[in-house]
Amino acid sequence: MQELIECKNISKTYGKKPALKNVSFSLPLRGVFALIGRNGAGKTTLIKILSTLLEPTSGTAEIGKINIVKNPAEIRKSIAVLSQEAKAVNWLTPRQQIFIYLLYRGMGINEAKMKTEEVIKTFKIGKNADIVNSRLSGGIKRKVLIAMVISTGSKILFLDEPTIGLDPIAREELWYILRRLKKTHFIFLTTHYLNEAEALADNIGIFDEGRLVQIGTLQELRKNINYQYSIYVQESRISLKSLKRYGKVVKGIDNKLQLLVDQKNADLLSKRFIQQKIRFSINPISLEDIFYYFTKKQILEESYE
Numbered sequence: 001m002q003e004l005i006e007c008k009n010i011s012k013t014y015g016k017k018p019a020l021k022n023v024s025f026s027l028p029l030r031g032v033f034a035l036i037g038r039n040g041a042g043k044t045t046l047i048k049i050l051s052t053l054l055e056p057t058s059g060t061a062e063i064g065k066i067n068i069v070k071n072p073a074e075i076r077k078s079i080a081v082l083s084q085e086a087k088a089v090n091w092l093t094p095r096q097q098i099f100i101y102l103l104y105r106g107m108g109i110n111e112a113k114m115k116t117e118e119v120i121k122t123f124k125i126g127k128n129a130d131i132v133n134s135r136l137s138g139g140i141k142r143k144v145l146i147a148m149v150i151s152t153g154s155k156i157l158f159l160d161e162p163t164i165g166l167d168p169i170a171r172e173e174l175w176y177i178l179r180r181l182k183k184t185h186f187i188f189l190t191t192h193y194l195n196e197a198e199a200l201a202d203n204i205g206i207f208d209e210g211r212l213v214q215i216g217t218l219q220e221l222r223k224n225i226n227y228q229y230s231i232y233v234q235e236s237r238i239s240l241k242s243l244k245r246y247g248k249v250v251k252g253i254d255n256k257l258q259l260l261v262d263q264k265n266a267d268l269l270s271k272r273f274i275q276q277k278i279r280f281s282i283n284p285i286s287l288e289d290i291f292y293y294f295t296k297k298q299i300l301e302e303s304y305e
């Protein structure tokens with residue numbers, strides 16, 4: 001039988017402030033699950049609860065049938081976590097940092113040595129492996145932390161905003177590694193980079209103000225919207241009012257309006273804009289469009305409202 005990660009009505013309040021509201025989902029324990037949401041949406045809180053660093057106010061979860069509230073010690077043995085606040089220890093070198101971390105997790109000396117060398121190779125950190133962290137760039141330090149978590153060999157990884165601060169090339173390198181890993185691992189990650197979720201995720205969750213508002217594959221999320229195309233119109237002489245009846249206006253910045261439309265209205269408006277020589281662009285909807293749609297945070301300047 002397929003192993004699952006199952007969240008059952010998890011809520012969390014800090015004092016009186018709700019951070020998570022009845023979060024429930026069930027996913028197979030394989031591939032990548034990317035959780036996206038604005039700052040403060042509750043992503044870190046959920047990761048902390050699932051990785052037993054924090055107790056839920058109510059509700060519970062199981063990871064491969066192990067209950068996170070009843071058996072936190074068991075859970076900790078089977079997972080590895082990169083927390084959002086994780087920092088490289090300044091006075092250690094990457095090689096030392098990874099090795100010590102593995103010993104701390106209870107690995108034997110020889111295995112820890114072997115795993116350290118293995119991950120240094122995979123992550124191509126060899127030339128920086130013996131320079132103290134304080135002298136390394138932020139991007140390299142981030143890479144070392146991710147390498148450290150992956151070196152544990154845990155098949156269940158929680159990565160809270162793993163690629164924040166990485167340059168585009170370093171990010172693509174990590175994607176390459178994660179794509180290979182996800183064939184044999186379950187990777188739960190949070191990210192602000194929607195292209196990262198698109199590139200890696202088998203399932204995507206959209207978080208908004210402590211609620212899981214959507215979950216599914218990109219195709220499934222697409223199906224949950226009635227619009228298939230996104231149109232950007234650059235001309236300010238088009239009034240918002242005249243567009244509203246064709247679809248959903250989601251953004252209006254710098255004289256650019258973004259409108260989500262269905263197939264029929266995509267045809268209709270394209271023809272109209274061409275006839276009237278109005279500049280526009282049209283694309284199938286992206287994850288970014290879906291995200292704006294479901295989080296209901298439309299970016300509209302006052303003049304458009």
Ligand SMILES: Nc1ncnc2c1ncn2[C@@H]1O[C@H](COP(=O)(O)OP(=O)(O)O)[C@@H](O)[C@H]1O
Pocket residue numbers: 014017018019037038039040041042043044045046
């Ligand atoms: N230790 C804490 N004490 C009080 N409030 C907190 C604490 N941690 C997080 N919060 C609040 O809970 C909400 C969710 O935060 P968080 O889970 O960090 O969101 P995200 O990771 O999506 O940015 C935010 O409003 C945040 O201010």
Ligand SMILES: [Mg+2]
Pocket residue numbers: 043044045084160
């Ligand atoms: Mg966070």
